Each structure stands twice: as structure tokens, then as C-alpha cells.
Amino acid sequence: MSLNAAYRKALDGASLSDADIRFLVALPDDRVPELMRLAHLLRLARFGDRVELCAIINARSGGCTEDCAFCAQSIRSAADGPRHGLLPAGEITEAARVAGAHGATRFGIVASGKDVNERDFRGFAAAVEGVAGLGLAPDLSPGILDRAQLQALKKAGLAGYHHNLETSASFFPSICTTHSYEEDVRAVRAGLKAGLRVCSGGIFGLGEGWDDRVEMALLLASLGVDSVPVNFLQPIPGTPLAGRRVLAPTEALKIIGLYRFLLPDAAIRLCGGRLPVFGPDGGRDLLVSGVSGLMVGDYLTVRGRDVDRDIADIRAAGLRPASFAVDN
Numbered sequence: 001m002s003l004n005a006a007y008r009k010a011l012d013g014a015s016l017s018d019a020d021i022r023f024l025v026a027l028p029d030d031r032v033p034e035l036m037r038l039a040h041l042l043r044l045a046r047f048g049d050r051v052e053l054c055a056i057i058n059a060r061s062g063g064c065t066e067d068c069a070f071c072a073q074s075i076r077s078a079a080d081g082p083r084h085g086l087l088p089a090g091e092i093t094e095a096a097r098v099a100g101a102h103g104a105t106r107f108g109i110v111a112s113g114k115d116v117n118e119r120d121f122r123g124f125a126a127a128v129e130g131v132a133g134l135g136l137a138p139d140l141s142p143g144i145l146d147r148a149q150l151q152a153l154k155k156a157g158l159a160g161y162h163h164n165l166e167t168s169a170s171f172f173p174s175i176c177t178t179h180s181y182e183e184d185v186r187a188v189r190a191g192l193k194a195g196l197r198v199c200s201g202g203i204f205g206l207g208e209g210w211d212d213r214v215e216m217a218l219l220l221a222s223l224g225v226d227s228v229p230v231n232f233l234q235p236i237p238g239t240p241l242a243g244r245r246v247l248a249p250t251e252a253l254k255i256i257g258l259y260r261f262l263l264p265d266a267a268i269r270l271c272g273g274r275l276p277v278f279g280p281d282g283g284r285d286l287l288v289s290g291v292s293g294l295m296v297g298d299y300l301t302v303r304g305r306d307v308d309r310d311i312a313d314i315r316a317a318g319l320r321p322a323s324f325a326v327d328n
């Protein structure tokens with residue numbers, strides 16, 4: 001058993017055995033740089049030197065009746081944060097225009113809540129049409145929609161349906177009790193059946209173990225998800241997980257490396273929690289750790305990093321933002 005052997009398998013598209021996975025999980029911290037190096041090579045082999053940038057807008061904020069323990073938008077959270085209904089389509093489209101001018105190629109319209117009423121559904125369709133009209137790929141994170149609804153949005157120009165599984169099926173009841181994991185898996189399947197790119201991943205540092213991390217990665221692979229957001233918990237005061245410690249950078253990098261080996265063909269996008277884990281200047285290591293995309297700008301309820309600094313780091317790492325011309 002060796003890291004190189006696991007790398008060769010992942011590169012050749014062969015599944016890793018249980019023993020390979022156990023070997024990766026047991027890698028000591030001092031071998032994480034080696035894991036990162038090989039994960040980065042896997043990413044270069046599959047995606048070249050492009051880094052896809054996506055930005056999001058908090059299009060409907062707060063007041064969610066679900067009880068996800070990490071989330072400031074849950075009605076059970078005492079966290080401060082914006083509370084508003086769905087923004088007008090024109091406002092969402094204008095935010096997408098600004099994000100596109102800063103290099104984003106995908107624009108995610110993110111709404112709190114699990115269910116979607118008729119009025120908001122029409123609002124999503126109008127916003128999707130507006131963003132698509134700018135030449136950006138509109139992604140939507142609306143909660144749970146069925147296949148017919150997703151197909152209707154696809155006709156309006158929707159490129160991607162975003163619905164995170166958050167963690168493993170085994171650990172999910174410790175994080176959310178108001179809906180079942182199976183509902184989330186069904187939503188992911190509905191998106192795939194509607195012919196959309198489904199972006200589905202999770203949050204790490206919730207208290208889950210390595211078995212949970214592996215379980216979720218293998219489920220995503222078996223579902224055929226090829227875009228996986230990786231978030232790290234940023235404990236928010238007022239939420240049930242406010243007291244959890246932030247993951248150490250080495251553990252976070254090992255998670256990214258593991259996901260690259262288990263999902264060699266999937267875009268792995270680093271999203272929330274980047275700043276608390278890596279600090280404002282810690283961006284370069286993670287760019288050569290296996291990720292192929294970054295969420296840029298602000299997150300749902302917390303501020304992000306300056307986009308121009310991210311782009312400078314991408315170039316310093318010998319990579320290119322995907323939205324820029326080859327000679328730019």
C-alpha cells in the first residue's frame with residue numbers, strides 16, 4: 001500500500017479499495033503535503049490549470065423552519081443576520097453582473113428554507129433568466145424541488161441545481177432533525193434526472209468523523225455528482241455549533257486531498273469557512289491541494305475575501321481563473 005499506488009488508481013479512473021481508503025485516512029499529518037502534491041496533480045490532469053470561480057447571492061435570507069445546527073438562518077438560531085424574502089429578479093441580476101465583472105463564471109442564487117411557494121418559484125425563474133441573459137451560468141440553491149420544477153427552471157436557463165447533503169447519512173440526525181437525509185438524496189437525484197449539473201457536497205468540522213467524510217464522498221460518487229462544494233464550519237455565535245473549534249488547516253487540507261482521490265472527476269469547490277481555517281493570507285496552499293474551484297466574494301451571512309486577492313493568489317500558484325482568456 002502506498003500513496004503513489006492510490007494516486008495511480010485514481011488517475012486511471014479505478015476505484016480505490018477499502019484498504020486504500022483506510023490508508024489515506026490514516027495518513028499522518030507530516031504526509032499531508034505529499035497527499036496535497038498528488039491531489040494537485042490529479043486535479044491538473046482532469047481540469048488543467050483553470051480555477052473556476054463562482055459567486056453567490058443570499059437571495060432569500062433567514063426565517064427557515066429547519067433546524068440545521070450550523071446555520072444562522074434557522075428559525076431556531078439566535079444569530080444576528082439578514083432576514084428578507086426573495087429579492088427582486090432585477091436586483092439578483094445586477095449582483096450577477098457585478099460578480100461576472102470580477103471574474104465569476106457561475107452565479108449561485110441561494111435561498112434559505114426547504115420548501116418553495118408558487119410566488120418564489122416564479123421569482124427564481126425570472127432571476128435565472130436574468131442571470132443567463134448575462135452569459136453567466138445560473139445555479140440555484142432553492143431548497144427541495146422535484147424533477148418537473150427543475151425541468152421548468154432548466155428551460156428558463158438554469159445551469160445547476162445546488163443541494164448539499166451536508167454530511168453522512170449516519171451523522172445527519174446529529175445535525176438536522178426536521179427533515180430526513182433521504183429527502184436530500186431524492187432532491188439530488190431529481191436534479192440529475194432533470195439533466196442539470198448538480199452541485200452537492202457538505203460542511204466539515206461539524207463533529208463528524210473520518211468514516212462520515214468517506215461515507216459522504218462515496219455516496220456522492222455513486223450518485224454521479226460531479227461538482228462538490230467543500231465547506232468548513234465557521235462557528236457562528238447564536239447557533240448550536242457556536243462552541244465548536246475550527247478545523248486545523250492540516251486536517252482541512254487532508255479532507256480536500258481525500259475528496260480529490262475519492263472523486264477524481266468531480267469539480268471540488270472550496271466554499272465557506274476558508275478564512276477561519278486558513279486565515280486571510282492562507283489561500284495559496286489550498287489552491288495546490290486538489291481543489292478546482294473557489295467561491296469568491298461574500299458568503300451567505302459572513303464576509304468573504306477580496307476577489308482580486310484570490311485572483312492574484314491563483315496566478316501566483318501558476319493557475320488561471322477559468323473566466324480569463326489564455327493570454328490574460
Ligand code: SF4
Nearest residue numbers: 064068071074112113
Ligand atoms: S441550511 Fe438551509 S435548510 Fe438548513 S436551516 Fe439553513 S437555510 Fe434552513
